[in-house]
Amino acid sequence: MNFQNSINLSRFESEQGDVNTTRNRQKYWERNLSETAGSICARDNKYFLHQNLSTPVMNVLSKAHGIYIEDIDGNKYMDMHGNGVHNAGFNNPEIIQAIKDQLDTQMTFCPRRYTNSTAVDLAQKLAEVTPGDLCKSLFCPGGSEAIEMAITLAKQVTGHFKTISFWDSFHGAGFAAASVGGEELFKGGMGPMMPGAMHVEFPNYYRNPWGFSNQEEVDKEYLRQIKTILEREPGVAAIIGEPISATPVVPSKNYWEGVKDLCERYGALVIFDEIIEGFGRTGKMFASEHFITPDVLVLGKSMGGGLLPFAGIVTKQRYDNLKHRSIGHYTHEKNALCSTAALAEMEYIQKNNLVENAAMVGAHAMSRLNKLKEKHPLIGNIAGVGLHLGIDLVKDPKTKERAVEEADSIMYKAMERGLAFKTIEGNIITLRPALTITMDEMDQVVDILDDTIGEVENGKFY
Amino acid sequence: MAKLHRSEGDINLSPLREKWQKENLDDATLSLLEEDSRYFLKQSLSTPCLNGMKTCEGLYIEDLQGRRYMDFHGNNVHQVGFANPEVIEAVKNQLDELAFCTRRYTNRVAVDLAKKLVQIAPDGFDKVLLCPGGTGAIGMALKLARVATGRHKTISMWDSFHGASLDAISIGGEAIFRQDMGPMMPGTEHAPPPDEYRCIFGCADRGGCDMTCARYIEYMLEKEGDIAAVIAEPIRSTPYIPKPEYWQIIRKACDKHGTLLIFDEVPHCLGRTGKMFTFENFNVEPDMVVIGKGLGGGIFPLAALIVRKGLDLAATRALGHYTHEKSPVGCAAALATINYIEKNKLAEHAQNVGNYALSQLKKMQERHHLIGDVRGLGLFLGIELVKDRVTKIRATNEAEAVMYAALSRGLSFKITMGNILTLTPPLIITQEEMDQALSILEESISEIEIRR
Ligand SMILES: Cc1ncc(COP(=O)(O)O)c(C=O)c1O
Ligand SMILES: Cc1ncc(COP(=O)(O)O)c(C=O)c1O
Numbered sequence: 001m002n003f004q005n006s007i008n009l010s011r012f013e014s015e016q017g018d019v020n021t022t023r024n025r026q027k028y029w030e031r032n033l034s035e036t037a038g039s040i041c042a043r044d045n046k047y048f049l050h051q052n053l054s055t056p057v058m059n060v061l062s063k064a065h066g067i068y069i070e071d072i073d074g075n076k077y078m079d080m081h082g083n084g085v086h087n088a089g090f091n092n093p094e095i096i097q098a099i100k101d102q103l104d105t106q107m108t109f110c111p112r113r114y115t116n117s118t119a120v121d122l123a124q125k126l127a128e129v130t131p132g133d134l135c136k137s138l139f140c141p142g143g144s145e146a147i148e149m150a151i152t153l154a155k156q157v158t159g160h161f162k163t164i165s166f167w168d169s170f171h172g173a174g175f176a177a178a179s180v181g182g183e184e185l186f187k188g189g190m191g192p193m194m195p196g197a198m199h200v201e202f203p204n205y206y207r208n209p210w211g212f213s214n215q216e217e218v219d220k221e222y223l224r225q226i227k228t229i230l231e232r233e234p235g236v237a238a239i240i241g242e243p244i245s246a247t248p249v250v251p252s253k254n255y256w257e258g259v260k261d262l263c264e265r266y267g268a269l270v271i272f273d274e275i276i277e278g279f280g281r282t283g284k285m286f287a288s289e290h291f292i293t294p295d296v297l298v299l300g301k302s303m304g305g306g307l308l309p310f311a312g313i314v315t316k317q318r319y320d321n322l323k324h325r326s327i328g329h330y331t332h333e334k335n336a337l338c339s340t341a342a343l344a345e346m347e348y349i350q351k352n353n354l355v356e357n358a359a360m361v362g363a364h365a366m367s368r369l370n371k372l373k374e375k376h377p378l379i380g381n382i383a384g385v386g387l388h389l390g391i392d393l394v395k396d397p398k399t400k401e402r403a404v405e406e407a408d409s410i411m412y413k414a415m416e417r418g419l420a421f422k423t424i425e426g427n428i429i430t431l432r433p434a435l436t437i438t439m440d441e442m443d444q445v446v447d448i449l450d451d452t453i454g455e456v457e458n459g460k461f462y
Numbered sequence: 463m464a465k466l467h468r469s470e471g472d473i474n475l476s477p478l479r480e481k482w483q484k485e486n487l488d489d490a491t492l493s494l495l496e497e498d499s500r501y502f503l504k505q506s507l508s509t510p511c512l513n514g515m516k517t518c519e520g521l522y523i524e525d526l527q528g529r530r531y532m533d534f535h536g537n538n539v540h541q542v543g544f545a546n547p548e549v550i551e552a553v554k555n556q557l558d559e560l561a562f563c564t565r566r567y568t569n570r571v572a573v574d575l576a577k578k579l580v581q582i583a584p585d586g587f588d589k590v591l592l593c594p595g596g597t598g599a600i601g602m603a604l605k606l607a608r609v610a611t612g613r614h615k616t617i618s619m620w621d622s623f624h625g626a627s628l629d630a631i632s633i634g635g636e637a638i639f640r641q642d643m644g645p646m647m648p649g650t651e652h653a654p655p656p657d658e659y660r661c662i663f664g665c666a667d668r669g670g671c672d673m674t675c676a677r678y679i680e681y682m683l684e685k686e687g688d689i690a691a692v693i694a695e696p697i698r699s700t701p702y703i704p705k706p707e708y709w710q711i712i713r714k715a716c717d718k719h720g721t722l723l724i725f726d727e728v729p730h731c732l733g734r735t736g737k738m739f740t741f742e743n744f745n746v747e748p749d750m751v752v753i754g755k756g757l758g759g760g761i762f763p764l765a766a767l768i769v770r771k772g773l774d775l776a777a778t779r780a781l782g783h784y785t786h787e788k789s790p791v792g793c794a795a796a797l798a799t800i801n802y803i804e805k806n807k808l809a810e811h812a813q814n815v816g817n818y819a820l821s822q823l824k825k826m827q828e829r830h831h832l833i834g835d836v837r838g839l840g841l842f843l844g845i846e847l848v849k850d851r852v853t854k855i856r857a858t859n860e861a862e863a864v865m866y867a868a869l870s871r872g873l874s875f876k877i878t879m880g881n882i883l884t885l886t887p888p889l890i891i892t893q894e895e896m897d898q899a900l901s902i903l904e905e906s907i908s909e910i911e912i913r914r
Binding site for chain 2: 021040041043044046047048049050051052053054055057058059060061062063064069071072079081082083084085086090091096099100103104105106107108109110111112113114115116117119120123124126127135136137138140141142143144145148149151152153155156159160161162172173174175176177179185186188189190191192193194195196237300301304306307308309310313315319320321322323324325326327328329330331332333334335337338422
């Protein structure tokens, strides 16, 4: 067979996360992998297809609980990333108990032609807790598929096929999800993607191309870009974005209201991807509540209780007119076990006031980080809300040049001190702990960051 | 309203369904169905649902009113039976250990599963990538084919189903998913599927299949010259079983044109057709095979892409960047499932019970003029109902009536293409249970024949 490898390797490598091909990664392995871990990693390398953000992996996990992950040698790390599934904490005992109980009822799957009361309970619960007049659900196993359902719904109800979404965003690995995503990693070398997927910049008040510092001016420019596309490219079915970007930039309410107005004017839907931001992360049950109610809300990740794959869309009554179609024809559509996990997750969040905790610990973290910013010239900007925080590291506060090597070094240093987080766009440290995190634990996190940032500032790289 | 399509399954907007529900469902069930319709988006193949289920166990699903049905459909997740105790045990044990693994790390169970999959696949398949759904795994295969070949076009089959995402409906061949969706993925070309009973190339008039359909794919490969992959189910859900020669011709043509062959075995992998992998029945090997559904033991959403040596070519990409890539619980469920299938020799069992059932169905065909054709492989069986054996006009209303008649007698199955009854019971079914199901089926067919 004749394989011609067409990948172009010269590209922006670290847009989505810390990649596994760096020199520091090599060093980390040399310093930290035990013999047991090394041998499992070797088998992982042998049997899994290699992927930029997974295999070859960093280490082997044997446990995860609360805010911690634990490697096979018993080292614990406070995990500020958790792939976004850990709002109620890893291995949450109450969720696990609910799942075990459900397993014992022998309602563990439901063929799609039938329904079951657990799935209906979940759909009802979502109608109750989601904002505004969102009331109709459809489920599937993964966030990527849920994004596709949202896009499909928008195409079907508007009769349009184009989409507007944001550069640098991630919405999943499927073709349509990767097409509306704004990252090279998922599209480069891939050939044609979904037709009609157009992109604009997400508002950024710290780094904007015009050098504006006034929020209103910035919003106006970004809205003007969207309006231009809607005018010149008629036939847009939806604008898809995370209400807050992953980095995380928190746009003004004014911005999203402006987007919504434009969508109404041009017949497009607003789709919010709250796969990460839903279920309390931002100090509200849903991030939409900071801004506007979207036409379609996309949920996932923590919806599976941190252990089962589950995702879905919630939309308005008036879009429930596709009974002759099958936009969400996924095998595990009404999986009762997954529904149990979602219900248990929400119950745990509500019972333990985790939304309020996220707001409170988040505000505390924010104020401490802002103090760190005064102390460390490496910190260019602090952004976020609730337990969705980002630290933008810069080589120079004026030029705002991204401090990529510095961020990488800080990440590996923090790792060796029991703090795990992910970097985005190379230089932005993102902090998204379990919402169960306490003030004290958050203080520990900030202390480790303080130390490691200081060391790197003083030239002590990893 | 737009035209209703019957290609994928029995749809939910029919008078017969309404009648069945009126006669069989009590107030409690009706109110659950009402709530289901209130809170879920309507879909032609799910909500509004037919009935409400209390449990799914072994061969049976049980509704809220305590009626048990042998489930000969099960969305094909139930190779080892629903709620298999050994799978449940494995899931519970894993929940006590590690319930989730972030993608930056690996875990022992995931590695064990990958190794197991490589071991049960024929020699030469050496790498695995996991994700929650079959649809996602199909997408991973398509992307890897693009990376590996530097091409983007595909050939797939009309009438096929590969999932509900844009790429999957683009290679799929069913209007119910494709209509009013705007442009599909570029470069997704289609060929007529093999179907000796209703061959579009008219082979029946020439005394039987002469592989025109396979040669047509060969022709397409040659004319385009830059097809990345041919992707198909080795057996469609109809289930028309092609002759081994069919896949052998296509395999050869793919090799000649630098095209990869991808098999979608999401619904019938792991023993259903009498072999662990369906393609093993045809003496050909694809470059990639996608499995799913029952892989997660009918409990956990899990699918896998398994590829041949030399295809581990996307180390600097993220083809399968799915949150639950290496789920320890999903992998524990899959390992328990595969072990259960091996320990109980379910593949072999499926072959035996399947052969028996097919021979019984052939006899049944002689007794009932409504039955135009019976076919199958292992426990993947189909009965084609026709109004007339010569014209082969699809007996669509009759098929639906048979379905509801059987349902009332405790047997649940799915209809495809409007008139084909598909029978895919769990592989743990005994011969006695199969006999029971077949007699329900025959009674139901008789009832409808008489009613006509
Ligand atoms: C914002 C966002 N959208 C969509 C997805 C895709 O979800 P999944 O991995 O479940 O397909 C992710 C996952 O990382 C995400 O972070
Ligand atoms: C042949 C085939 N491919 C792919 C899929 C999609 O699998 P999933 O529903 O897990 O996404 C299915 C499911 O029905 C299928 O039958």
